[in-house]
Amino acid sequence: MNRLRWLIVFRAILLFIVVTLFCWCLLKGFYLYALLVFPGCAWMLSLNFRSQLRAYKELEEFAEAARYRDFTRFFPLQHAGPEIKPLRGAFNEINSVFKKISNERETQYQYLQKILELVNTAILSYEEETGKVIWINSAFKDLFNIPYLSNISALRKRNADLYYKVMAIPPGEVDLFPIPTPKGSLKLQFSASSFQTPEGKYQLLAFQNINEALDETEAKAWQKLLSVLTHEIMNSIAPISSLADTLKKRIEVLPNSDVADDIRLGTETIKRRSEGLLKFASTYRSLNKINQPELSKVYVADLFENLYQLMEPSLIQKNIELDIILKDPQLQLFLDINLIEQVLINLLLNAIEAVKEQSLPYISLSASADTGKPQIKVTDNGKGIPKELLENIFIPFFTTRKNGSGVGLTLSKQIMLLHKGNINVQSEEGKGSTFTLQF
Secondary structure, three states: OHHHHHHHHHHHHHHHHHHHHHHHHHHHOOHHHHHHHHHHHHHHHHHHHHHHHHHHHHHHHHHHHHHOOOOOOOOOOOOOOOOOHHHHHHHHHHHHHHHHHHHHHHHHHHHHHHHHHHOOOEEEEEEOOOOEEEEEOHHHHHHHOOOOOOEHHHHHHHOHHHHHHHHHOOOOOEEEEEEEEOOEEEEEEEEEEEEEEOOEEEEEEEEEEOHHHHHHHHHHHHHHHHHHHHHHHHHHHHHHHHHHHHHHHHHOOOOOOHHHHHHHHHHHHHHHHHHHHHHHHHHHHHHHOOOOOOOEEEEHHHHHHHHHHHHHHHHHHOOOEEEEEEOOOOOEEEEOHHHHHHHHHHHHHHHHHHHOOOOOOEEEEEEEOOOOOOEEEEEEOOOOOOHHHHHHOOOOOOOOOOOOOOOHHHHHHHHHHHOOOEEEEEEEOOOEEEEEEEO
16 A cells, blocks of 8 residues: 555656646747657656546446445456555455355345244235235245235235235234134234334234144143043942942832832933943043054055945945045055044044935045145035034034034044144035045
C-alpha cells in the first residue's frame, strides 16, 4: 500500500513537472521545445487516465459479481499492475468473507430444512398480502395429501374445512379441532404466528396430529377402567353365583309347593344371571391380556394366504367375493402375526356382516407401502357406518350389532397401538367402509 502511495505521488509530481514545463515553453515562445515536451505530457496524462480506467473496470466487475452473488469470482494478482494489485487483493478478501457468510447461511438453511422435513409437525408458511406459499414441508404434504401448493387460496379447493380454519384463527393462538383428511378424521393441534421481514409480512402455520397421543391415553384409561370393572364385578358376582347354587341344591329336597317352585325359579334366575355377568366380565378381561407383541418379519403374501384359507368356507357359503390386492409380493411387515391375524379376522367378519344384504357382496384385502409407511386395508361395499357413529366404534362396549360384544374393534385398536401404528376408518352410508391398518 505504501508503494502504491509513493507511485501515485511520483506520477502526480512528474505530471505536474511535465505540464509546467510544457506551459513555460509555450509562454516563452520555445515552440520547438514545447513540441518535444508534448509527447511526454500526453503519455503521462494517458498513463493516469488508463490507470483510473482500469480501476473503474475492476470496480465494475466486482460490483457485477456482488449483484449476482457470485462470490466464487477470483481476481488474479499475477500480471496485475501495482495500482490494481491492492484493489484486487481487497476484492478477493471481500469475496472470501461473503463466500464464508453465504456458506454459513446455506448450511443453516439446509440444517433448518432437514429439521423441518424430519419433524412430524406439518408446517406451512405463506405471504400475507399475496397468499404465495413460501414453505411447505413433507409432513404437511403427507398429512393432507397435498403434493404441491402455490397459493394459500388453492387450499380451499383441496380442503375447504382446513382453509377456513386457517383463515379464521388469529396469529399467536392455539386451537384443537377435528378435520377430515384422506387418512380419515384427525384431531389436530393448530397454531399460527405472524412475522415481518424487509420483504413483507408472513404467516407461519403448524399442524400437529395428536390422534396417536389421544388414542394411547384413551386406551390406557379404558384399560384401567376395565380392569377395575371386571375385578369388582367378578369379586361381587362369584359369591352370589356360589350361594345361588347352594340354595338350589338345598331346596330340591323340599316338597313341591307354589312357594317352593317360586324359590326354585328365583334361585335359578339368580344363578343364570350371575353366570352371565361372570362370562361378560371374563370376555372384557381379554382387553387387558395383551402386554407386548412378539414381533418378527412376515411376508404379507403369507399372511393373506393364511387368512384366505381360514375365511374361504364362510365366503363361499355366503357367496361373497374376496379380492386380494398385493402389488409387491415381497412386501414384508414387522409384526406379531398372531395378533394381526386376530385383527384382520375381526375386520373380515365385520365386513361379511356388512355386505350380507348386498346383491353383489364384495370385500377387498390389500396391502401397500407407497407412502413409505406400510398399510393394510379391508374394504367392503356394505351398508356403511352412519357418520354420527364413526367416533364411537372403537369405544369398549359400543356395538351396532344385536349379537355383538363391542370388544373386537377396541381390541384391534389396542393391538395396532402396541405395534406403534394405528387403525382408522372411512365410511359412507350406502357405499361401504374401509378400515386401514397403518404400521
